[in-house]
Amino acid sequence: MIVRIYPSEISGTIKAPQSKSLAIRLIFLSLFTRIHLHNLVLSEDVIDAINSVRALGVEVKNNSEFIPPEKLEIKKKFIKLKGSGTTLRMLIPIVAAIGGEVTIDAEESLRRRPLKRIVEALSNYGISFSSSSLPLTISGKLSSYNIKISGDESSQYISGLIYALHILNGGSIEILPPISSKSYILLTVDLFNRFGSNVKFYGNKIHINPNNLVEFQGEVAGDYGLASFYALSALVSGGRTTIVNLWEPKEYFGDHNIVKIFREMGATSEYSDGKWYVEAKDKYSPIKVNIDDAPDLAMTIAGLAAIAEGTSEITGIERLRIKESDRIESIRKVLGLYSVGSEVKSNSILIFGINKRMLSSPVTDCLNDHRVAMMSSALALVNGGVITSAECVSKSNPNYWQDLLSLNAKISIE
Numbered sequence: 001m002i003v004r005i006y007p008s009e010i011s012g013t014i015k016a017p018q019s020k021s022l023a024i025r026l027i028f029l030s031l032f033t034r035i036h037l038h039n040l041v042l043s044e045d046v047i048d049a050i051n052s053v054r055a056l057g058v059e060v061k062n063n064s065e066f067i068p069p070e071k072l073e074i075k076k077k078f079i080k081l082k083g084s085g086t087t088l089r090m091l092i093p094i095v096a097a098i099g100g101e102v103t104i105d106a107e108e109s110l111r112r113r114p115l116k117r118i119v120e121a122l123s124n125y126g127i128s129f130s131s132s133s134l135p136l137t138i139s140g141k142l143s144s145y146n147i148k149i150s151g152d153e154s155s156q157y158i159s160g161l162i163y164a165l166h167i168l169n170g171g172s173i174e175i176l177p178p179i180s181s182k183s184y185i186l187l188t189v190d191l192f193n194r195f196g197s198n199v200k201f202y203g204n205k206i207h208i209n210p211n212n213l214v215e216f217q218g219e220v221a222g223d224y225g226l227a228s229f230y231a232l233s234a235l236v237s238g239g240r241t242t243i244v245n246l247w248e249p250k251e252y253f254g255d256h257n258i259v260k261i262f263r264e265m266g267a268t269s270e271y272s273d274g275k276w277y278v279e280a281k282d283k284y285s286p287i288k289v290n291i292d293d294a295p296d297l298a299m300t301i302a303g304l305a306a307i308a309e310g311t312s313e314i315t316g317i318e319r320l321r322i323k324e325s326d327r328i329e330s331i332r333k334v335l336g337l338y339s340v341g342s343e344v345k346s347n348s349i350l351i352f353g354i355n356k357r358m359l360s361s362p363v364t365d366c367l368n369d370h371r372v373a374m375m376s377s378a379l380a381l382v383n384g385g386v387i388t389s390a391e392c393v394s395k396s397n398p399n400y401w402q403d404l405l406s407l408n409a410k411i412s413i414e
């Protein structure tokens, strides 16, 4: 798919894209309780999660009702995923807790992503792995309820271990610091507690004392990270938008902090009562921000930094190299295509903002990374641009291009 973008000003109200992080977590909760998701958006990552729970015996009706099995067991010996890191990295400890043998594989971009820390951790507790990246076969059954794991690679393992220890009726996790992407661990802890469990996260320890989980019926809440590209589009294009269906920002640093970050950069950016309102200004200030707790924000922040008056610095970026693409390189590449300079230091990237009139109108390939297409499409609203392989947005938000159209972006889709 090729999307051509013409100079346009974003305006209007839009519903925030459903959070795939929440959707995947809710789908995995159907290992324990009935989950009925209304109007579930079938992004590729969500489909990966659905296929995973099916392989573990969950009954799935109309891709919306998820009914737990009488007894959790591995029903399929081979699980093929597409590209969801969250699904894969949560599935591995879950499979280890159920016990048995399963082979997992996925498409190329997920095959390239590391699994080192979970392989290393679970190998200490009775689990064998045929390899430390996909495709791999896992066999055995988790032999301890107190798990130690390094927190420096991905939080997704720790979210998965919280599920695993619910399967085993309780236990603890010790995270060897640093604790990366902490906001996503908090999301998992919060969700289990809201469903009636008892999960405590103090310092670097998580204690799990499971209770029966309540059932759920409803729609998956909106996602700040995915919504942030609509906000970015409004800010770079001189427009405004209201994004609805978002939850009250939490006190910890997470994707919701983008509301504040855009405000600190000089935009009008306010949250009130489920709605996030942004309005463009003539000038934006550069920012210095550490994104390690919420790494998916890097590309959105880089997008506004591209037209800020001065040099921005995004720190805590090391792990961006192990996302769908090497996102340090991808950010540099997209910025370069629009004639914006950048420099990578050991754990940070400097972005030298330019006057937006000077942005080029390039062709960007999505590099197999949905967020590359989203970042580039926002910048293209200024002087135009083309995105190739534009269907890559379906990993997280298949409605992305239609949503931009409904926000008055002038785009053609071929």
Ligand SMILES: O=C(O)C1=C[C@@H](OP(=O)(O)O)[C@@H](O)[C@H](O)C1
Binding pocket: 020, 021, 022, 086, 153, 154, 155, 156, 159, 180, 181, 184, 295, 296, 319
């Ligand atoms: O748990 C989650 O839903 C996610 C955790 C983060 O990954 P890491 O913990 O690997 O940084 C984030 O980048 C990803 O998009 C979603």
Ligand SMILES: C=C(OP(=O)(O)O)C(=O)O
Binding pocket: 045, 083, 084, 085, 086, 087, 296, 323, 324, 371, 396
């Ligand atoms: C990194 C991402 O997702 P995942 O790790 O789940 O593939 C993302 O959506 O940017």
